[in-house]
Amino acid sequence: QKEVEQDPGPLSVPEGAIVSLNCTYSNSAFQYFMWYRQYSRKGPELLMYTYSSGNKEDGRFTAQVDKSSKYISLFIRDSQPSDSATYLCAMKNNAGKSTFGDGTTLTVKP
Amino acid sequence: DAMVIQNPRYQVTQFGKPVTLSCSQTLNHNVMYWYQQKSSQAPKLLFHYYDKDFNNEADTPDNFQSRRPNTSFCFLDIRSPGLGDAAMYLCATSRDFGGVEPQHFGDGTRLSIL
Numbered sequence: 001q002k003e004v005e006q007d008p009g010p011l012s013v014p015e016g017a018i019v020s021l022n023c024t025y026s027n028s029a030f031q032y033f034m035w036y037r038q039y040s041r042k043g044p045e046l047l048m049y050t051y052s053s054g055n056k057e058d059g060r061f062t063a064q065v066d067k068s069s070k071y072i073s074l075f076i077r078d079s080q081p082s083d084s085a086t087y088l089c090a091m092k093n094n095a096g097k098s099t100f101g102d103g104t105t106l107t108v109k110p
Numbered sequence: 111d112a113m114v115i116q117n118p119r120y121q122v123t124q125f126g127k128p129v130t131l132s133c134s135q136t137l138n139h140n141v142m143y144w145y146q147q148k149s150s151q152a153p154k155l156l157f158h159y160y161d162k163d164f165n166n167e168a169d170t171p172d173n174f175q176s177r178r179p180n181t182s183f184c185f186l187d188i189r190s191p192g193l194g195d196a197a198m199y200l201c202a203t204s205r206d207f208g209g210v211e212p213q214h215f216g217d218g219t220r221l222s223i224l
């Protein structure tokens with residue numbers, strides 16, 4: 001079983017929809033939680049990172065972490081066609097190594 | 111503005127012919143990483159450097175080697191590429207290895223094997 005499981009997708013939504021992207025994890029040692037966005041033929045770009053349970057908001061993006069359930073989510077409000085990309089969750093333990101999910105590909109249709 | 115630059119963006123090599131991929135950074139970060147990413151899969155860490163200290167992942171094949179001649183540059187050498195090594199290779203940097211320090215990725219080199 002993988003340490004990080006990400007909802008596989010693909011996900012297709014109309015413009016303006018609220019998008020929910022989710023990951024679960026099994027390793028209690030993970031302390032830091034990140035979301036990356038990866039456009040086609042590009043490297044991952046850091047969107048959000050947090051190290052505590054609760055919500056963190058940045059514009060249209062909200063990252064949610066529930067350490068007790070070992071569950072993290074990324075919400076995108078008012079989704080735009082430019083949000084179409086693959087979203088990767090990533091988690092890091094105190095030793096520093098990051099473990100990534102396999103990604104969820106999102107398409108936002110105009 | 112590009113902070114982590116990978117060259118070339120696309121590389122084609124023949125089965126068994128050595129190939130070198132390069133990465134440079136303008137962030138002056140201590141840590142540089144190499145990842146392998148296959149289609150629809152998570153990036154897989156191959157190794158990382160903390161300054162000059164090399165750290166190999168246990169499951170990284172011996173076929174993969176790396177060099178970091180200075181802070182700014184890091185190279186990935188594949189000594190005898192096989193068909194299974196066709197992938198996107200991503201270089202990343204971070205200021206430190208532990209804690210909340212995020213990684214900054216380049217745009218990758220897509221390697222094809224003929």
